Amino acid sequence: MSRKADLRLQRTGTVINMTSSAQETKLGKALKAVIARIEGEFAVRLQHDRDWRLHGIVQGLADDFPDVPFDEVMLTSAMKPDGGILSILDGEGEKHVILITEVKNQGTNDLRKKEGLKKQARGNAIERLGKNVIGFRTAMLTERITPFVCFGYGCDFEDGSSILDRVKTIAMFGPLNEVCVADLGEAGVFNRGSFFFREEEWTEPEMEDVMYEVAKRSIYYYFSKYGEQSFKAA
Numbered sequence: 233m234s235r236k237a238d239l240r241l242q243r244t245g246t247v248i249n250m251t252s253s254a255q256e257t258k259l260g261k262a263l264k265a266v267i268a269r270i271e272g273e274f275a276v277r278l279q280h281d282r283d284w285r286l287h288g289i290v291q292g293l294a295d296d297f298p299d300v301p302f303d304e305v306m307l308t309s310a311m312k313p314d315g316g317i318l319s320i321l322d323g324e325g326e327k328h329v330i331l332i333t334e335v336k337n338q339g340t341n342d343l344r345k346k347e348g349l350k351k352q353a354r355g356n357a358i359e360r361l362g363k364n365v366i367g368f369r370t371a372m373l374t375e376r377i378t379p380f381v382c383f384g385y386g387c388d389f390e391d392g393s394s395i396l397d398r399v400k401t402i403a404m405f406g407p408l409n410e411v412c413v414a415d416l417g418e419a420g421v422f423n424r425g426s427f428f429f430r431e432e433e434w435t436e437p438e439m440e441d442v443m444y445e446v447a448k449r450s451i452y453y454y455f456s457k458y459g460e461q462s463f464k465a466a
Contacts, residue, residue, distance in 0.1 A: 259439060263318070280318050285309070293371075317331070329371075332379060333382070335382070337384070337433075357384075358398045385429070396408070426442065
């Protein structure tokens with residue numbers, strides 16, 4: 233990735249690896265604010281990655297679950313969430329994921345109605361989202377948190393829409409518009425994540441607050457499991 237496409241936070245030096253166009257979106261600006269808040273409250277080192285290579289995920293899973301078979305994947309295949317992957321680094325430089333963010337806009341029938349056009353079949357952005365959610369949940373199986381959040385908006389997500397039931401299915405039938413980081417149930421079988429969906433577009437401050445809460449809860453989880461001192465520079 234070109235260094236010109238990096239977004240640097242002058243106060244901390246953290247680099248947000250997003251395309252230059254994505255940096256200027258509400259999500260990109262909210263992410264920048266979240267990083268500033270985290271580094272202002274916690275003495276941790278952060279790393280932001282634009283994608284998560286499937287090859288690395290499979291290698292990690294094979295090491296952690298030696299009795300489970302895994303298929304090979306291409307070295308170039310990766311999941312690329314809209315907001316990238318934010319991690320804290322331990323004293324040895326190992327990454328621990330604290331925030332994965334997606335944004336989905338679905339629905340054009342409100343605009344078609346204004347133009348006097350017939351309704352179209354509702355889109356499939358949610359089905360595409362489901363694939364990535366499976367990948368992120370699987371990648372986090374060795375932990376007891378799912379630091380994933382998706383912000384969805386558009387007329388397809390209006391109150392009473394059946395499309396919301398598709399979202400709830402991906403959310404393992406958990407409640408929408410609530411932060412859910414810790415895996416629930418016996419042995420953490422409900423590794424849901426957080427799904428914020430409504431008709432109106434989410435504002436930058438709203439996304440910032442939710443993303444910060446997900447990241448904060450994730451950091452406290454790692455502090456509790458590994459010890460806060462594990463995340464101090466060696």
